[in-house]
Amino acid sequence: MSMINYASREINCKLVYYGPGLGGKTTNLEHVFGKVNPNARGKLISLATETERTLFFDFLPVDLGTVRGFKTRFHLYTVPGQVYYNASRKLILKGVDGVVFVADSQLERMEANIESMQNLYDNMAEYGYDLTKIPFVVQYNKRDLPNAAPLKDLQASLNPGWPLAETDKQTPTADPVAAGEFLVWQLPTGEWVQRAPAHEAVAVTGEGVFETLKTVSKLVLKSLG
Amino acid sequence: MPGASSWSFREEDFKAISEHLNNLLRETNVKSLLLVDRAGQVVANVGEPPQFDPQAFASLTAADFSANDQLAKMIGEHEFSSLFHQGEKESMYLADVARRVILVALFDNRTTLGMVRLKVKSTVEDLTKLFEAMFNRVGTESPKLEGFGSKEAEDEIDKLFG
Numbered sequence: 001m002s003m004i005n006y007a008s009r010e011i012n013c014k015l016v017y018y019g020p021g022l023g024g025k026t027t028n029l030e031h032v033f034g035k036v037n038p039n040a041r042g043k044l045i046s047l048a049t050e051t052e053r054t055l056f057f058d059f060l061p062v063d064l065g066t067v068r069g070f071k072t073r074f075h076l077y078t079v080p081g082q083v084y085y086n087a088s089r090k091l092i093l094k095g096v097d098g099v100v101f102v103a104d105s106q107l108e109r110m111e112a113n114i115e116s117m118q119n120l121y122d123n124m125a126e127y128g129y130d131l132t133k134i135p136f137v138v139q140y141n142k143r144d145l146p147n148a149a150p151l152k153d154l155q156a157s158l159n160p161g162w163p164l165a166e167t168d169k170q171t172p173t174a175d176p177v178a179a180g181e182f183l184v185w186q187l188p189t190g191e192w193v194q195r196a197p198a199h200e201a202v203a204v205t206g207e208g209v210f211e212t213l214k215t216v217s218k219l220v221l222k223s224l225g
Numbered sequence: 226m227p228g229a230s231s232w233s234f235r236e237e238d239f240k241a242i243s244e245h246l247n248n249l250l251r252e253t254n255v256k257s258l259l260l261v262d263r264a265g266q267v268v269a270n271v272g273e274p275p276q277f278d279p280q281a282f283a284s285l286t287a288a289d290f291s292a293n294d295q296l297a298k299m300i301g302e303h304e305f306s307s308l309f310h311q312g313e314k315e316s317m318y319l320a321d322v323a324r325r326v327i328l329v330a331l332f333d334n335r336t337t338l339g340m341v342r343l344k345v346k347s348t349v350e351d352l353t354k355l356f357e358a359m360f361n362r363v364g365t366e367s368p369k370l371e372g373f374g375s376k377e378a379e380d381e382i383d384k385l386f387g
Contacts, residue, residue, distance in 0.1 A: 222373065
């Protein structure tokens with residue numbers, strides 16, 4: 001739910017980092033917090049347990065700069081990844097403008113990824129939001145680990161694409177990140193399919209963190225036009 | 226509704242909101258008043274400038290209210306339309322406005338909870354009318370920002386990220 005204040009010419013947008021527990025959502029925010037100029041960001045608020053597991057959410061406001069004369073500010077939130085905390089996880093999605101799904105690339109976390117993705121679709125649907133219609137980006141984190149699943153398998157399980165009905169969007173669109181791949185394409189059967197842009201990342205070193213944020217922010221700002 | 230609905234307010238809305246808040250401030254002698262939307266963004270702020278990060282405060286306020294809404298449902302209530310947090314010196318009173326925004330009053334011993342509760346009630350009624358009129362005007366459709374879909378805007382967005 002972006003809020004546009006014409007009096008102070010400000011736009012505020014809400015981005016939510018979603019995904020399974022220990023997948024790296026908080027690490028994404030910590031990296032952004034550490035790298036962004038302190039004048040352009042607020043405090044990082046973490047509601048976490050004593051063992052640093054997210055209990056309710058992490059929150060970080062970031063000023064992007066001015067677009068078309070409007071000061072744009074993004075509020076970044078993470079949700080608690082643990083299955084147990086679904087009630088509070090759902091609350092954070094209220095009024096969301098864009099979603100980043102942080103998947104854990106490790107083979108043994110595949111089931112947790114799938115469960116969390118399904119939970120995201122379900123929780124969005126309960127608010128009446130359609131994930132295929134709002135800015136949505138997938139991040140495959142922990143690509144540096146030896147037990148990381150191949151990207152192709154992760155994409156097939158977590159981001160296979162959805163049927164694209166709007167005829168005005170039915171144009172083959174190359175994936176700017178993966179050479180030879182498409183974000184919008186036509187199946188041999190004639191149906192059109194779209195999938196979310198995806199980034200590979202190693203959040204602990206910061207690799208892919210800003211690329212992911214950039215992709216989702218651009219999608220959100222474009223959705224305002 | 227495909228995505229979350231946006232909302233916007235004009236200069237005259239902002240003036241009207243500020244006027245209501247300033248009246249309440251005078252009548253109650255509270256330290257400051259904040260209006261926060263349910264997604265955790267600051268809408269307006271009057272009175273003593275806060276000594277804390279207002280954005281962080283707003284996100285926690287929205288979360289506080291949302292969590293309490295769920296608690297209300299668990300005990301069979303539709304909602305808790307107001308919340309009160311008592312501190313040793315500073316206290317806060319929070320009230321729902323039109324299910325979309327939260328009015329937060331921060332006060333100390335220069336006033337009383339009874340006074341705050343009484344006066345907030347009538348301000349909430351005034352603000353509810355004002356916000357409902359605003360939401361009806363905007364409707365449920367997201368307002369489109371002029372020029373945001375243009376090539377120039379795209380270039381500006383690209384530039385922000387270097």
